Amino acid sequence: MAQIIAIANQKGGVGKTTTAVNLAASLAVLKKKVLLIDMDPQGNATMGSGVQKNDLLYSVTDVLLGEVAIETAIIKAEVGYKVLAANRELAGVELAIAEQEGREFILKNALKSIEDTFDVIIVDCAPSLSLITVNAMAAVHGVIIPMQCEYYALEGLADLTQTIDRIQQALNPNLEIVGVLRTMYDARNALTRDVSAELEQYFGSKLYATVIPRNVRLAEAPAHGLPVIYFEKSSKGAVAYLNLAAEFVKKSKVKKG
Template sequence: MAQVIAIANQKGGVGKTTTAVNLAASLAVLKKRVLLIDMDPQGNATMGSGIQKNDLIYSVTDVLLGEAPIENAIMGSEVGYKVLAANRELSGIELRIAEQDGREFILKNVLKNVEQSFDIILIDCAPSLSLITINAMAAVNGVIIPMQCEYYALEGLADLTQTIDRIKQAVNPNLEIMGVVRTMYDARSALTRDVSDELKRYFGTKLYDTVIPRNIRLAEAPAHGLPVIYFEKSSKGAVAYLKLAAEIIKKIK
């Protein structure tokens, strides 16, 4: 049965979708059967996987509304993993499912049909705490939090952990922070190092050893619809995400 993992942070611009896409690709390179679910209406994880979000036959919206079986909506990609894609239609779904019984567990229930087909299912969550995000959190074993080493990251820590605790109490008693990954890391910056030290004190062994550096190739890859390992496999960004994937596999075992 698959490990189901959310990639989440309430703060935008921290490398959340970049982490979801590149982690999916790196895990696939390491011979894992991976499904990436895009639960962000912006559809950036979809586009970053080389899929045009305006050309979808079925999307995650159709699956959540019960208008398409998940097996029919999952798409192959040219980058080694499968994708359950999203587009702007996802932003209008909340009013349509808000009155349903068990509305928080729709994704969890449909994933039961495909869990045996994958080793790891990654869910790219929207930064807002919406019913869509709660659906994702209800379905997962754990959360990976990408975090930029800047002052405001520390400011939002308490809010983030409180949110996860509330969701744990309300819909998913098994929900845990699986790990925290430092993104856009600049080792030359004293602030980066100070924030990194603070994260070590706060999260302890849940802070991954691997850091994701600021990297031009990592920033350029989404414009080409490719994870960085397929865009420039020798780049520092590609090497870092491959190392992170290996670290996650080791911890899951």
């Protein structure tokens, strides 16, 4: 059975989609069978995986509306993993399913038919607490929180942990924070070091030892529709996400073979 993980943060601009795409690619390099699900109407994870969001035959929208089976909508990307893509059509789904019974569990139910096909399923969530994000949280086993080491990020983290607690109590008793990832990390910055120390004290072993540095190649890769490991494999960003993938496998229930 796949380990199903959401990449989530209610604050935008923290490297959430960058982490979803590059962790998926790095796990694929480690010979894991990976599915990346884009649950953000912006479709950035889709584009960052080399899939054109405006040319989709089927998307996650069709799956959530019950119009196609999830197996039909999954695309094999050219970057080592498979994608359940998204585009702006996803923004209209919330209204369409708002009155539907069991609306919070549509994604969870859809995943049942494929969860034995993959080692890891990564869900890239939108930076907002919508019904679509709730669907993602209800379907996953755990959450990875990417965050910058800055003051406002700490405030946003408190809001997110409260949200996760509420969803755990109401919809998904197995939901937990499996890891906190420091992104855009600059050890020369005193505030970065101070916030990092606070995170270490609060989260302990759930704080990944791997940090993702600020890296030009990592920032450039999405414009080319590539994870950084395919854009510049020797870059600090690529090495960092490979290290994260290895740490993730070591800490999680992912099959080691």
